[in-house]
Amino acid sequence: MLGVYLATVPPTVGIWSSLFNLYNVFGAIAAILVISYLVYNVVKYRRREGHDEAVEERGEEKVNWRKVLFTLAITSSVLFVVELQTFNSVPLIVPPQSSDPLNIGVVGHQWSWTFVYPNGDRLVGNLTVPAGRVVILNITSTDVTHSFAITGLDVAVDANAGRYNSLWFTAPDAGSTYTIRCKELCGVGHAFMTAKMTVVDQATFNAWIQSTGGKPGS
Amino acid sequence: MDPINGGQARIMNSWLRRWLFTTYHKDIGLLYFVTSLWFGFIGSILALLIRTQLSVPGNTLLSPGSYDQAVTMHGLIMILWFLSPLAIGLANYFVPTQIGAADLALPRLNALGYWLYLAGGLMAALGFFMPGGNANSGWTSYAPLSSAQYSPGPGPTFAFAGLILLAVSITLGSVNFLLTIAYLRAPGMTFSKMPMFTWFIAFTMLQMLLAFPTLISALLMLMADRVIGTFYFTSSSGGALLWDQLFWFFGHPEVYVVLLPAFGVVAEILPVFSGRHLAERKVILGATALIVVPLSYLVWTHHMFITGINLSTQEVYSVSTLIISLPFDLIILAFIGTMTRGRISLKTPMLFAIGSILLFIIGGITGVFLSSFVLDVVFRGTYYVVAHFHYVMVGAAIFGLIGGIYYWLPKMTGRMYNERVGKVHFVLSFIGFNLLYFPMFFLIDMPRRYSTYPADAGWTGLNQLATVGAFIFALAQIGLVYNLVSTVRSGPIAPPNPWGAETLEWTSPVSEQPVSTGRDDNRMGGSGLWDSPLRAVLPIGTPHQNIGSSTGPILGMGAGGMPGGGTKGDYAHGAEHQSSRPVSLGLAAVVSVLGIGLLQYWYGLPVLFLGGAILAWTLVGWARDDLHGRFSIDELLGQRWPFHETVKLKLGMWIFLTTEVVVFGSILGSYLFIRSQVPYWPAPGSIHDIPLGLTNTLVLLTSSLTVVVAVHAIREGNQRLLLAGLCSTFILGAVFMGIKGSEWYQLFHLENAFNFTAGLPASVYYFTTGLHGAHVLAGMLVTLYLIKRTLNGGFSKENHFAVENFGLYWHFVDILWVFIFPLFYLI
Numbered sequence A: 001m002l003g004v005y006l007a008t009v010p011p012t013v014g015i016w017s018s019l020f021n022l023y024n025v026f027g028a029i030a031a032i033l034v035i036s037y038l039v040y041n042v043v044k045y046r047r048r049e050g051h052d053e054a055v056e057e058r059g060e061e062k063v064n065w066r067k068v069l070f071t072l073a074i075t076s077s078v079l080f081v082v083e084l085q086t087f088n089s090v091p092l093i094v095p096p097q098s099s100d101p102l103n104i105g106v107v108g109h110q111w112s113w114t115f116v117y118p119n120g121d122r123l124v125g126n127l128t129v130p131a132g133r134v135v136i137l138n139i140t141s142t143d144v145t146h147s148f149a150i151t152g153l154d155v156a157v158d159a160n161a162g163r164y165n166s167l168w169f170t171a172p173d174a175g176s177t178y179t180i181r182c183k184e185l186c187g188v189g190h191a192f193m194t195a196k197m198t199v200v201d202q203a204t205f206n207a208w209i210q211s212t213g214g215k216p217g218s
Numbered sequence B: 001m002d003p004i005n006g007g008q009a010r011i012m013n014s015w016l017r018r019w020l021f022t023t024y025h026k027d028i029g030l031l032y033f034v035t036s037l038w039f040g041f042i043g044s045i046l047a048l049l050i051r052t053q054l055s056v057p058g059n060t061l062l063s064p065g066s067y068d069q070a071v072t073m074h075g076l077i078m079i080l081w082f083l084s085p086l087a088i089g090l091a092n093y094f095v096p097t098q099i100g101a102a103d104l105a106l107p108r109l110n111a112l113g114y115w116l117y118l119a120g121g122l123m124a125a126l127g128f129f130m131p132g133g134n135a136n137s138g139w140t141s142y143a144p145l146s147s148a149q150y151s152p153g154p155g156p157t158f159a160f161a162g163l164i165l166l167a168v169s170i171t172l173g174s175v176n177f178l179l180t181i182a183y184l185r186a187p188g189m190t191f192s193k194m195p196m197f198t199w200f201i202a203f204t205m206l207q208m209l210l211a212f213p214t215l216i217s218a219l220l221m222l223m224a225d226r227v228i229g230t231f232y233f234t235s236s237s238g239g240a241l242l243w244d245q246l247f248w249f250f251g252h253p254e255v256y257v258v259l260l261p262a263f264g265v266v267a268e269i270l271p272v273f274s275g276r277h278l279a280e281r282k283v284i285l286g287a288t289a290l291i292v293v294p295l296s297y298l299v300w301t302h303h304m305f306i307t308g309i310n311l312s313t314q315e316v317y318s319v320s321t322l323i324i325s326l327p328f329d330l331i332i333l334a335f336i337g338t339m340t341r342g343r344i345s346l347k348t349p350m351l352f353a354i355g356s357i358l359l360f361i362i363g364g365i366t367g368v369f370l371s372s373f374v375l376d377v378v379f380r381g382t383y384y385v386v387a388h389f390h391y392v393m394v395g396a397a398i399f400g401l402i403g404g405i406y407y408w409l410p411k412m413t414g415r416m417y418n419e420r421v422g423k424v425h426f427v428l429s430f431i432g433f434n435l436l437y438f439p440m441f442f443l444i445d446m447p448r449r450y451s452t453y454p455a456d457a458g459w460t461g462l463n464q465l466a467t468v469g470a471f472i473f474a475l476a477q478i479g480l481v482y483n484l485v486s487t488v489r490s491g492p493i494a495p496p497n498p499w500g501a502e503t504l505e506w507t508s509p510v511s512e513q514p515v516s517t518g519r520d521d522n523r524m525g526g527s528g529l530w531d532s533p534l535r536a537v538l539p540i541g542t543p544h545q546n547i548g549s550s551t552g553p554i555l556g557m558g559a560g561g562m563p564g565g566g567t568k569g570d571y572a573h574g575a576e577h578q579s580s581r582p583v584s585l586g587l588a589a590v591v592s593v594l595g596i597g598l599l600q601y602w603y604g605l606p607v608l609f610l611g612g613a614i615l616a617w618t619l620v621g622w623a624r625d626d627l628h629g630r631f632s633i634d635e636l637l638g639q640r641w642p643f644h645e646t647v648k649l650k651l652g653m654w655i656f657l658t659t660e661v662v663v664f665g666s667i668l669g670s671y672l673f674i675r676s677q678v679p680y681w682p683a684p685g686s687i688h689d690i691p692l693g694l695t696n697t698l699v700l701l702t703s704s705l706t707v708v709v710a711v712h713a714i715r716e717g718n719q720r721l722l723l724a725g726l727c728s729t730f731i732l733g734a735v736f737m738g739i740k741g742s743e744w745y746q747l748f749h750l751e752n753a754f755n756f757t758a759g760l761p762a763s764v765y766y767f768t769t770g771l772h773g774a775h776v777l778a779g780m781l782v783t784l785y786l787i788k789r790t791l792n793g794g795f796s797k798e799n800h801f802a803v804e805n806f807g808l809y810w811h812f813v814d815i816l817w818v819f820i821f822p823l824f825y826l827i
């Protein structure tokens, strides 16, 4: 059961969410510890009614170096662990070596996305990709800066005029659809600059790409 | 004439004069304080509009265009016209009193800072009423969305020009505060005894000093693009990335600029209300000075993880961002440790301080999440980021500063606020705040700056929670307003040191008047109250009086000045302490910016000229004030101890030149960035006349020699040689400008006119040499002033610091040219 579930999780999502989980675990522990320490101090040392207030011990001004070093050691080891895992998650950004990736161009403009297929086809607002294949998007813009993001696939990169940025993903399930959004303010149409991504099986994809006039991507 | 009305008119008149012309730090502090709260109010209205718009999916309350303006101006106003100025207000009021100085080092510059801040804010707000509306490209003003092509109209131009005024104001302020903290501490007030608030203001000012000049440069280039049609940010050869780099080089230090003053406040409140000393004071100071301040300039690229920069850059900046979180860890644990074994009294200031720490913990930890460049792929540009920085900027910074307001209100007004209202204010703010921002951590897939969203996106519930929280948070602030108003009006008289604090400001009298120290050197007494081992608790009861004497002459005015601590309404007596020039410069700024924004209409140019005329008139007036000694407080109070005055003013000039180095550093850096992106660049000699350029370089270098002659002459007391040196400098400057002008003229009339809009090489050339030329021109104006003053016999062997300072400035302008010349003519 679990195996089936894992198999249908897109690899980019797998990488991102396990990294996020790790950060959440350490982040939550750190937050709970430090906030409890704070609240504990506030409650424990609160001044009570009728308590003798006259003489106040103002405490030492000396630095407790052991405590400082201890804090630094603990924090840096936690940071080291999570950062190491971030470095191990670089495959989210760097496309895998694949014998047969599908390269698609993406052009952002106020306020829609145009997809350029290897056969030269240009489609506005609709991206169709084959299931299970490595897809590489090369993204640019013809006007202002946009940011291309596929919700649910955990991938995104900016679209700048005069420059190509790329991202990769593999969508496992034919029949699933995703929403593409723009994440960088790009003018009044920013909230409406969406596109739909449809995942089809390789055969359907080949048939579709031929019906639009070109030959299957290479 | 009716004597009563006449009397009222006089009081009114003196009231107006006081607030328009004041240069006194407490008055200016109050001006900043009140003005920033007003801007906070405007920013809050915009925030409530945003939250109302997002309360239901598909809402049409705000059009997308209005929404973008609301978001943009909310961000700009809250960060730059509310949060920082509120801190500057408190700093103006309390830094001098905390270190025993009678005022800031340069009072007129301080007043000028306030008026430029207000002028900038008014221009930014005016944008809303222009055809086409206000700036709408986000507070980050990303190019090319912020260019004239995509954000046309006077509104955005006003907003960006307003930002320049603000940035100039902040830069001037940072020079002034650093100078004050460096030189005007009372004897015995060593750095190791300096109060934490002052320390953190010093850090803040240092950050401002190096960050804001970059913003000034970036905005000047943006304005050049918008107004004269250069291509810095509109070319597809890296224009967008150039803005990103410049903006975030300013933008990241800016987040510490808003945070650090609040840490300073918290570090004052915590020990006082815990009855203990601040734990690990040295660690806190060391961590901030050695790690936070320097490293904040080396993490800016974490805002650019998904702009397409290469992987190793991302890795480096991810690690540097992590390193900068370590000192914060130490600071927070020291703050919490301060409470251990204390007797914590949960009064309103303490509640806000604790709230500030608690919320910073959440903001800081989520910041570590964002430093992971892999996680940031998804977070970037979504509500997760919005949640993070509000936890830091509102949670940590604003809660901390509100704590400071309650803490110092008894000192500022002499009256006590209502504790119960204060507590309710805190509780409601805390609940409202968390309800407002915590849900946003779960809106990881909702892009920020969305003017509306569809019902099927699944974001409705969280957005509605946030909106409810926003209204609770906003309503809670009625508590603050109530407390401010009722305390001033009718609060019970406060004891002089209600919290039993140990810092010096609690010993100064509650007074709206400039008070004197009664000492020659204008420092508050040297009795060393803070000298005892534990900085002994001050004798409660006396502090309504000044430590030194409250009856001596004012601020270095010498005998016969205004009676110190005099009654209200007497202010006209302090005329020597007032100056109409700062507010008049503010007016000149407003009118000039109006003109620039309206250049597309026929009346733009005349308005710009009017602004220029007011500017010229004011500057001449300012110079005449100086020539005739009309503004008679010593500008650098306490010049006699222990340094020679020139040393101090020279430091001021050096600090100022540091900002200039950053300004031109950013501009030349932009030039190099553009060269690295543009495939084609005209060959050396093909456009610019190298021999002519070389001649001009020699002219300018010679003028450095004549300045050296002038400075040496007056050091020996030789006024004639000084005059000769200054006159030749002026003439050489004029020759330089003349040659420059003829070069520009020829370039404009080339066959393929090489004018402002002739492409990137032309853009960069005109902008850089133009700004340099403006500096030469400014130097020439100063030379004129110096010549006049020499003729009046104003300089002598002992008194010639103006010449020395001018010398430094002129050398700087010349050295600058030595960099510019090869970059533009030879390679």
Ligand code: HEM
Binding pocket: B140, B254, B255, B256, B258, B259, B302, B303, B304, B305, B321, B322, B324, B325, B328, B363, B364, B365, B366, B367, B368, B370, B371, B372, B376, B379, B380, B381, B385, B388, B389, B392, B393, B397
């Ligand atoms: C513990 C220390 C902190 C860390 C590690 C940290 C980290 C980050 C990172 C990595 C980002 C970039 C997010 C993105 O690009 O989407 C970010 C954004 C931001 N941070 Fe922090 N931060 C910290 C503290 C602060 C503080 C103290 C402030 C303010 C006082 C602040 C204000 C902001 C703001 C305004 C943004 C949003 C920038 C934007 O518009 O995209 N942060 N922070």
Ligand SMILES: [Cu+2]
Binding pocket: A146, A147, A182, A183, A184, A185, A186, A187, A189, A190, A191, A193
């Ligand atoms: Cu967009």
Ligand SMILES: [Cu+2]
Binding pocket: B251, B252, B253, B255, B299, B300, B302, B303
């Ligand atoms: Cu940053």
